[in-house]
Amino acid sequence: MFIGIIFLIIGLFAIIVAFRQRKDRLWFALLAIITLLLSWNQAGTYARHKSNHLKDVMSTKVVTRVDSNASKLATSLESKNSKLESTLSSRSSSLKKKAGSLHLSIAKSQSDTSKTSSTPSTSQAELATKQYAGQQTITINQNEPDFSNTDLSTSRGAWQTYGNLDSYNRVSAANALLNKRLMPKTERESLDVDPTGWHNKRTSNGWLYNRCHLIGYQLTGQNNNAKNLMTGTRSLNDPEMTTYENEVAAYVKENKNHYVRYRVTPVFRRTELVARGIHMEGQSIGSNAVHFNVYIFNIESGYTINYQTGTSVKK
Template identity: 40%
Template sequence: MTKKRNNQKKKTNTLYTIIAAIVIIAWGIYSKSDSFNFGQNNSIKTAQRANTPYGGLSKSDYEKLAKLDFKSGDKAYITVNNDKSTLIKNAWKVNKVIYSNLDSLNRTSHSNTAFLERRNVANDNLRVRQFIEPTGWHYNRRNGTQIYNRGHLIAYSVSAGIDQNGQYNPSNQSGDQNNPKNLFTQSAYSNQKVQTIFESKVRKALRENQRVIYQATPVFRGNELMARGINLQAISTSGTLDFNVYLFNVQPGYVFDYNNGRARRDRQMKVSE
């Protein structure tokens, strides 16, 4: 009887060992797969293309970006998909902008996609004062420091002739301004120091007479009213312009409560350029 019990015990232990081995192997496979899809700072190394006529990032990739936490000292932006756009360059057909509707919280949480050409480079002298208050907007200055900007998804500087319905109208040379479908609460640093880097690349390509598809997507976490960041990507029909980045919506010296957009002074908050 004792011998029989010992045999049963050995069989049980063997079964547990086999199960443990399967779990370890499965975890190893998952970890390898995870490391393949994510790079430094958990950025998306390999992205999936959205199922639209012009591509873009998949919903699951935006959800991954929304989970990223910025840590003091990190770089202001990371590359996505090895800095390669998931837009389809051959989708450029007509000069226009596809503006997404606001979501149920009045946020610009979906992509705006622009099909641009040289005539869309705007005259900066035609800019007017902005008055739209996107979700998460607050009083703009603290101790003389500008904290908030009304960030454009599709930059004013590449929207000449585009009306608020996204159609080209040659009489509308002032470009897209005060369009609630094209604005979000963005840190002054992210807008003026970082986003301009990539907008200038788009302008340069347009001035070289290239046609460009440019897409901007603010990324929100859950029901928060201030975006955690924004995905910018562009590709020219020639393929010479091609980038895909995610900008963290952060401000040196301040931290945000993304639930409502309020800023709090924090001298320890550093942003690496």
């Protein structure tokens, strides 16, 4: 820009001299034209430079403004998404609790319609006094199941019944005459019932407790039935109970005419909310292919369980 001004001054000076000088007027006129053209060229260059600079500045401002707006929008969306996730999580937790309460309410209000399901001669009180001595599963009555002829009748076909919850919301005996037609044809859904004494915690092997089905899902398809679920240790559920459930399932699957009389009774001491163990009996109809009467202690190696509340401490 400075050079352009100098050219302009020289050009104006040359014009003035050209008018006053006759002898060298042509040369001064030519000088004036050349310097004015140079001045014009410098002015054009400066103008283009200024224009480009202004465009760059405006572009930067627009980008900055767009980036700022995008950042604000992203922050707003992230905040809304976080609030939505929190709300959904809260509602999911609330619905799960309501579902669990509903299952318990239904289970308590329903009456037990079974009149043919007998109770074992070995009483719960007697089994509740037994102490774990290193063997989790022990035989009862020399492994002879305690079913009457009426219990073993197939006149009604396959059936299943679940005892009512007691005044402490604890499960009672579950009975069935198992057959292939009772077995589920769909995958098991997640459980949302919290049985009495449910105070679960992580262990080195996974979880301390399982929601244990009295009669396994693979046998009858019963899942979120509060009358069929209790707080049981991982080892009680698997491998101990699962071993007998798999034996029964394999036999029932073999033939549509195979039946197994089955009874599972939780054993509690007085008002304790967690069962001391499980009494399992099974007898195949017309054969001894399935034949057992066992008691399984509800214990977990390395943990001391407070059966009154369900809390526990690591040894």
